[in-house]
Amino acid sequence: MVTLKDISEYCGVSNSTVSKALNGQKDISKQTAQRVRDAAQKLGYLPNSAARSLKTNKTLNIGVLFVDKTSSGLRHEYFSGMLESIKSAAESKGYDITFISRNLGERQMSFYEHAKYRGCDGVVIASVDFSNPDVIELVNSEIPTVTVDYVYDRCSSVLSDNLDGMKQIAEYVFSKGHRRVAVIHGENTSVTQKRMASFRSTCKRLGLILDEKLIKEARYHDPKLSALATREFLDLDDRPTCIIYPDDFSFIGGKNIIEQRGLKVPDDISVIGYDGILLSQILRPKLTTYKQNSVEIGKIAVQKLIEQIEEPSLSIPEIISVTGKLLKGETVKEL
Amino acid sequence: MVTLKDISEYCGVSNSTVSKALNGQKDISKQTAQRVRDAAQKLGYLPNSAARSLKTNKTLNIGVLFVDKTSSGLRHEYFSGMLESIKSAAESKGYDITFISRNLGERQMSFYEHAKYRGCDGVVIASVDFSNPDVIELVNSEIPTVTVDYVYDRCSSVLSDNLDGMKQIAEYVFSKGHRRVAVIHGENTSVTQKRMASFRSTCKRLGLILDEKLIKEARYHDPKLSALATREFLDLDDRPTCIIYPDDFSFIGGKNIIEQRGLKVPDDISVIGYDGILLSQILRPKLTTYKQNSVEIGKIAVQKLIEQIEEPSLSIPEIISVTGKLLKGETVKEL
DNA sequence: TTGTAGGCGTTATCAG
DNA sequence: CTGATAACGCCTACAA
Numbered sequence: 001m002v003t004l005k006d007i008s009e010y011c012g013v014s015n016s017t018v019s020k021a022l023n024g025q026k027d028i029s030k031q032t033a034q035r036v037r038d039a040a041q042k043l044g045y046l047p048n049s050a051a052r053s054l055k056t057n058k059t060l061n062i063g064v065l066f067v068d069k070t071s072s073g074l075r076h077e078y079f080s081g082m083l084e085s086i087k088s089a090a091e092s093k094g095y096d097i098t099f100i101s102r103n104l105g106e107r108q109m110s111f112y113e114h115a116k117y118r119g120c121d122g123v124v125i126a127s128v129d130f131s132n133p134d135v136i137e138l139v140n141s142e143i144p145t146v147t148v149d150y151v152y153d154r155c156s157s158v159l160s161d162n163l164d165g166m167k168q169i170a171e172y173v174f175s176k177g178h179r180r181v182a183v184i185h186g187e188n189t190s191v192t193q194k195r196m197a198s199f200r201s202t203c204k205r206l207g208l209i210l211d212e213k214l215i216k217e218a219r220y221h222d223p224k225l226s227a228l229a230t231r232e233f234l235d236l237d238d239r240p241t242c243i244i245y246p247d248d249f250s251f252i253g254g255k256n257i258i259e260q261r262g263l264k265v266p267d268d269i270s271v272i273g274y275d276g277i278l279l280s281q282i283l284r285p286k287l288t289t290y291k292q293n294s295v296e297i298g299k300i301a302v303q304k305l306i307e308q309i310e311e312p313s314l315s316i317p318e319i320i321s322v323t324g325k326l327l328k329g330e331t332v333k334e335l
Numbered sequence: 336m337v338t339l340k341d342i343s344e345y346c347g348v349s350n351s352t353v354s355k356a357l358n359g360q361k362d363i364s365k366q367t368a369q370r371v372r373d374a375a376q377k378l379g380y381l382p383n384s385a386a387r388s389l390k391t392n393k394t395l396n397i398g399v400l401f402v403d404k405t406s407s408g409l410r411h412e413y414f415s416g417m418l419e420s421i422k423s424a425a426e427s428k429g430y431d432i433t434f435i436s437r438n439l440g441e442r443q444m445s446f447y448e449h450a451k452y453r454g455c456d457g458v459v460i461a462s463v464d465f466s467n468p469d470v471i472e473l474v475n476s477e478i479p480t481v482t483v484d485y486v487y488d489r490c491s492s493v494l495s496d497n498l499d500g501m502k503q504i505a506e507y508v509f510s511k512g513h514r515r516v517a518v519i520h521g522e523n524t525s526v527t528q529k530r531m532a533s534f535r536s537t538c539k540r541l542g543l544i545l546d547e548k549l550i551k552e553a554r555y556h557d558p559k560l561s562a563l564a565t566r567e568f569l570d571l572d573d574r575p576t577c578i579i580y581p582d583d584f585s586f587i588g589g590k591n592i593i594e595q596r597g598l599k600v601p602d603d604i605s606v607i608g609y610d611g612i613l614l615s616q617i618l619r620p621k622l623t624t625y626k627q628n629s630v631e632i633g634k635i636a637v638q639k640l641i642e643q644i645e646e647p648s649l650s651i652p653e654i655i656s657v658t659g660k661l662l663k664g665e666t667v668k669e670l
Numbered sequence: 671t672t673g674t675a676g677g678c679g680t681t682a683t684c685a686g
Numbered sequence: 687c688t689g690a691t692a693a694c695g696c697c698t699a700c701a702a
Contacts, residue, residue: 003678003679004679004680004681005679013689014688014690015679015680015689015690016681016690016691017687019679019680019682020682027687027688028687028688032688046444046448046452047679047680048389048452048679048680049454050384050389050394050678050680051385051389052679052680053694054385054389054678054680054681054694054696055679055680055681055682055694056680056681057694059385074409074415074416074419075412075415075613080415081409081410083409084409084410087436091434096434096453097434098431098433099431099432101422101426101431102426107429116381117381117383117384118384119383223617249613249614252614255619256617256618259619260619278410278584279584279587279614282558282588284594284595336695338694339695339696339697340695340696348673349672349673350673350674350695350697351672351673351696351697354696354698362672363671363672364671367671382696383695385695385696386678386694387696387697389678389695389696389697390695390696390697390698391696391697392678
């Protein structure tokens with residue numbers, strides 16, 4: 001391994017001169033600096049990050065907390081897309097991404113301990129159980145953190161705008177003349193709560209009476225449960241004219257039931273998804289859905305985190321909402 | 336930050352005694368060891384990985400090379416599933432996962448340089464352009480590597496058994512009585528070559544005459560191109576009785592065309608996918624496909640890599656083939 | 671069984 | 687402009 005020392009010997013200058021030259025300090029003569037850089041290049045020098053961060057207490061390393069609580073985890077395109085974007089945003093700023101978990105070596109450690117041990121400059125927290133004490137410990141620690149889709153008091157967060165999403169969906173459906181609209185929602189998380197609150201308030205605003213029989217809980221990314229709920233809706237005497245699904249993927253379950261009954265989308269029943277994953281736009285008829293901007297969310301989360309890392313004094317906890325976009329598709333019929 | 340020194344002062348013993356006690360060396364008396372451990376616990380001591388790896392030249396850190404050459408990258412469930420499994424396999428052995436890329440800080444660096452800089456103990460290489468000189472440099476370096484779905488001379492690799500996959504598909508289709516079978520394949524990679532070679536040889540073995548008009552190139556994970564190819568097949572005078580798609584997701588493109596023509600799967604035309612992603616088993620009729628065992632592939636890749644890291648002398652380059660499983664589904668009709 | 675001392679590769683301070 | 691020198695936190699001969 002080529003070290004600073006090798007270069008200093010090769011060039012006949014001191015250790016510190018080499019260090020300064022390579023780090024672009026300006027108290028080194030142009031010629032020496034050039035000579036040192038050439039030598040470094042020639043000898044194939046690479047800095048040693050461990051030594052460097054031992055000294056500087058910086059690692060250029062961002063931790064990512066991504067526990068697949070739902071066990072669909074990275075298989076969910078919303079999250080894999082976000083990860084991809086976190087990765088490339090971090091890379092473009094010169095940071096690496098390391099997954100944070102609970103165990104390292106023989107030791108069991110908390111997320112905070114892990115991040116600390118690895119010297120992460122900051123951590124992006126997404127897709128975890130936010131009520132977990134371990135997560136809370138991390139958020140309350142001195143390590144900069146940014147959360148996605150959940151708000152803690154002292155920590156910046158980036159939120160997919162679920163209020164807007166559901167509002168747009170409800171308004172669109174209403175504008176198409178639907179008055180009996182069923183909703184299948186995911187498990188009870190803060191995301192779900194926001195979506196449903198938005199749905200209810202939008203209904204109220206539009207003067208739409210809510211029938212609680214038309215609201216059912218299923219799970220995100222679980223087509224089977226959405227299929228069940230769909231069946232129950234279709235069995236009602238006064239069946240809804242439109243069903244809103246927890247997400248695009250779950251809709252596939254509903255689709256099967258609908259087709260099995262010999263019904264046609266959207267002629268016999270309208271449907272609408274959530275997420276805007278690739279699949280939604282490939283299906284025919286093209287699915288009406290609200291596209292969450294997972295790429296933007298990941299990007300902003302990283303930006304905000306790096307800002308906090310590099311300018312801790314200037315950076316204040318902030319809640320950033322990222323709106324998505326209604327993709328009109330072809331599955332909501334004009335009544 | 337609590338360091339070894341703090342503990343040593345607290346306990347009134349030396350630095351090295353603490354270090355040894357914490358690392359379970361047995362030349363420390365039971366009582367002292369216990370006292371030290373208690374103090375460490377009490378003070379909230381955490382080892383500093385940078386300092387440790389500076390000394391030991393180990394980081395307990397595995398790099399992952401995951402460049403989305405196809406730009407669908409992690410959005411492809413085959414890869415996101417594999418990553419998830421790499422992550423958890425590494426975690427269970429006490430290793431962390433860090434993504435390797437080309438840039439760090441202001442510097443542009445090669446993959447090798449990046450991995451070296453980060454001190455990765457080893458690197459798993461998956462989903463990249465394997466002909467890239469940078470990738471080759473990494474593989475030929477002193478850093479242990481394992482590749483997925485590609486074989487280099489001196490490096491262990493884990494392969495999804497594409498020969499078996501295509502063989503099973505062909506045999507199954509044949510056993511169902513199909514004789515005019517069309518294939519849409521992905522872009523020209525070694526994976527594609529293996530699948531096609533396997534298809535051709537299986538056809539030959541079964542005495543099936545290959546009609547080159549029934550083979551078309553599209554791209555993986557690209558429903559549009561598969562839709563085009565499907566259309567051309569359906570326009571043929573003597574249309575195939577079965578179409579094999581490059582992957583499950585691409586099949587959706589074909590499905591649209593088929594339905595648009597008013598044809599029914601499998602009554603009017605049989606179809607078969609590849610990958611066995613969640614979607615395939617949700618579709619109705621359930622898609623016949625070959626499920627690649629991405630979880631197993633990721634797990635084995637990590638195992639093999641860690642073996643190589645920890646026992647370099649015992650570990651020899653090895654090519655491990657992971658077979659998948661034909662999911663019979665309902666989209667191939669008995670003729 | 672415990673302690674001393676040196677060094678891993680860097681950076682930073684301060685004197686020349 | 688350049689060079690000694692001392693850290694950063696940890697591990698490990700070797701000495702006691």
